[in-house]
Amino acid sequence: MTRAWDATSEQLLRELAPQVLGTVARRFRDFVSAEDAVQEAMIAAFLQWPEEGIPENPRGWLIQVASRRMTDHVRSEIARREREAVVAQEAEIVVPTVDIESDMDPDDTLILLFMCCHPALTSSSAIALTLRAVGGLTTAEIANAFLVPEPTMAQRISRAKQSIQESGVPFRLPSPQERAQHLPAVLHVLYLIFNEGYVSSTGAHLQRLDLAREAIRLMRYTKKMIPDSAEVAGLLALMLLTDARRAARSGPSEELIPLDKQDRTLWDRAGISEGVGVLTEALSKGSVGMYQLQAAIAAVHDEAARAEDTDWAQILALYELLKRLSPSPVVTLNHAIAAAMVHGPSKGLELLRALDSDSRFGGHYRLAAVRAHLFEMIGDDKAAIEHYRMAATRTTSIPEQNYLMTQAARLEENPDGSGKNHPRIR
Amino acid sequence: MKYILMMNTMKAGQGIPNWAVNDLQAHIAFMMNLNKDLRSSGELVSAEGLSFPDQARLVRAGKNGVPITDGVFPESKEFLAGFWIVDVDTPERAYAIAARASAAPGPGGAPLNMPIEVRPVMSAPPPEMM
Numbered sequence: 001m002t003r004a005w006d007a008t009s010e011q012l013l014r015e016l017a018p019q020v021l022g023t024v025a026r027r028f029r030d031f032v033s034a035e036d037a038v039q040e041a042m043i044a045a046f047l048q049w050p051e052e053g054i055p056e057n058p059r060g061w062l063i064q065v066a067s068r069r070m071t072d073h074v075r076s077e078i079a080r081r082e083r084e085a086v087v088a089q090e091a092e093i094v095v096p097t098v099d100i101e102s103d104m105d106p107d108d109t110l111i112l113l114f115m116c117c118h119p120a121l122t123s124s125s126a127i128a129l130t131l132r133a134v135g136g137l138t139t140a141e142i143a144n145a146f147l148v149p150e151p152t153m154a155q156r157i158s159r160a161k162q163s164i165q166e167s168g169v170p171f172r173l174p175s176p177q178e179r180a181q182h183l184p185a186v187l188h189v190l191y192l193i194f195n196e197g198y199v200s201s202t203g204a205h206l207q208r209l210d211l212a213r214e215a216i217r218l219m220r221y222t223k224k225m226i227p228d229s230a231e232v233a234g235l236l237a238l239m240l241l242t243d244a245r246r247a248a249r250s251g252p253s254e255e256l257i258p259l260d261k262q263d264r265t266l267w268d269r270a271g272i273s274e275g276v277g278v279l280t281e282a283l284s285k286g287s288v289g290m291y292q293l294q295a296a297i298a299a300v301h302d303e304a305a306r307a308e309d310t311d312w313a314q315i316l317a318l319y320e321l322l323k324r325l326s327p328s329p330v331v332t333l334n335h336a337i338a339a340a341m342v343h344g345p346s347k348g349l350e351l352l353r354a355l356d357s358d359s360r361f362g363g364h365y366r367l368a369a370v371r372a373h374l375f376e377m378i379g380d381d382k383a384a385i386e387h388y389r390m391a392a393t394r395t396t397s398i399p400e401q402n403y404l405m406t407q408a409a410r411l412e413e414n415p416d417g418s419g420k421n422h423p424r425i426r
Numbered sequence: 427m428k429y430i431l432m433m434n435t436m437k438a439g440q441g442i443p444n445w446a447v448n449d450l451q452a453h454i455a456f457m458m459n460l461n462k463d464l465r466s467s468g469e470l471v472s473a474e475g476l477s478f479p480d481q482a483r484l485v486r487a488g489k490n491g492v493p494i495t496d497g498v499f500p501e502s503k504e505f506l507a508g509f510w511i512v513d514v515d516t517p518e519r520a521y522a523i524a525a526r527a528s529a530a531p532g533p534g535g536a537p538l539n540m541p542i543e544v545r546p547v548m549s550a551p552p553p554e555m556m
Contacts, residue, residue, distance in 0.1 A: 148513050
């Protein structure tokens with residue numbers, strides 16, 4: 001008995017991936033090989049199910065295929081060790097029997113999430129491994145999303161697993177203490193996946209996997225599993241409130257459209273109200289964190305019907321909190337923009353001076369870009385043009401560069417338009 | 427973040443065709459090893475070696491877009507000999523890879539210390555939220 005493959009089937013298959021991996025990894029006590037075996041089972045399912053229909057027990061099917069791969073792997077491992085004159089029993093290799101329905105732990109996906117986002121890994125390897133082991137994506141899809149060759153991505157994932165193995169992370173749910181300690185790393189990885197999707201979701205990259213949606217899916221799951229954390233809810237709210245503006249963020253030729261110039265009727269109202277709901281719930285938990293504050297700022301923007309209705313005083317107050325709670329050059333920069341909107345551009349320029357002495361950020365294009373906007377607001381076109389051009393030569397983003405060069409050219413040709421542009425925030 | 431590492435030779439070919447067999451083999455093995463390591467670290471996007479300048483042509487569009495080619499370059503000119511594109515976590519890592527490539531062995535096994543130009547590859551807009 002099978003069911004036909006339809007639009008929701010891929011989602012189902014992806015959700016099964018970490019559950020299957022949990023079962024197989026626990027049964028064979030070998031996360032590294034189990035992860036490869038599950039990947040092979042996933043690829044087999046992607047090839048067979050659309051043709052032959054979804055098996056009656058899809059999870060059982062995947063576990064069976066992955067276990068068969070594991071058994072083959074274990075057998076060849078025994079053969080290898082025997083060749084090396086080691087008694088197989090000494091190697092403690094056990095080939096368990098396949099029992100489909102038992103041995104399933106609802107926490108498996110969460111265990112995997114904490115394993116794959118382990119602080120021992122670099123961000124790029126944690127991202128790749130999380131997308132494969134927890135997200136159920138294929139190596140090819142992940143490689144395509146990051147625009148690197150498939151073997152390179154396969155290597156990155158395999159090295160990530162080696163690092164996990166070497167650092168001896170056990171396959172079990174972290175203790176409440178470990179969980180609290182490692183949760184920020186998990187959230188950071190999910191945040192980076194979202195960001196990668198957010199920045200690459202314009203025109204030319206539309207054929208790439210939708211990493212922003214994937215991050216939201218994983219984030220929804222994380223919130224379901226850790227319902228008591230205000231920051232988990234805060235990050236989900238931030239993603240929803242940011243993603244809701246997606247359709248308005250770029251124009252027909254992929255040009256960037258800054259927040260104050262976006263067609264707000266294109267914003268996704270349902271996404272905004274869901275984000276506001278999640279945020280309100282998070283804030284009621286009482287412990288304010290950086291993701292909740294950023295989500296609150298996004299919500300203030302999202303709730304303004306027109307750019308000129310934006311409650312900048314509230315945004316400024318939120319950035320002041322954020323600056324105290326989790327200071328960074330980018331927060332200082334955004335705080336200066338909010339201050340400029342409330343107290344005038346001179347105030348913003350004054351606050352930006354604090355960043356000049358920052359060795360890593362002092363020469364950053366965004367500092368020059370924000371200065372350019374503030375000089376334009378003041379009416380100092382010459383300084384504005386100079387800073388737009390400085391920013392354009394420093395950015396490593398083509399849409400950003402096009403935007404900045406166009407701003408400089410516009411001011412050069414039409415100085416009358418000065419003072420009308422707001423600092424750009426997306 | 428992706429970077430391109432461009433390896434320039436001082437002069438056309440830098441005399442490589444005239445090296446001793448041992449030197450040549452050591453150099454080739456060094457480059458193969460570098461690529462192998464970059465592949466296994468999951469950082470290599472692509473690596474290409476370019477032909478000697480003898481094969482290079484400068485092309486311009488003539489009337490009606492017909493290509494006009496120009497060849498044979500002076501031996502003193504600096505040439506792009508090859509490039510790597512790597513996907514790494516930090517610029518420092520890209521510089522470290524470039525330094526390793528720069529020290530490829532030359533005649534007598536002495537490091538060549540070739541200049542390697544490292545530049546970020548332009549990408550989609552960078553993260554904005556934090």
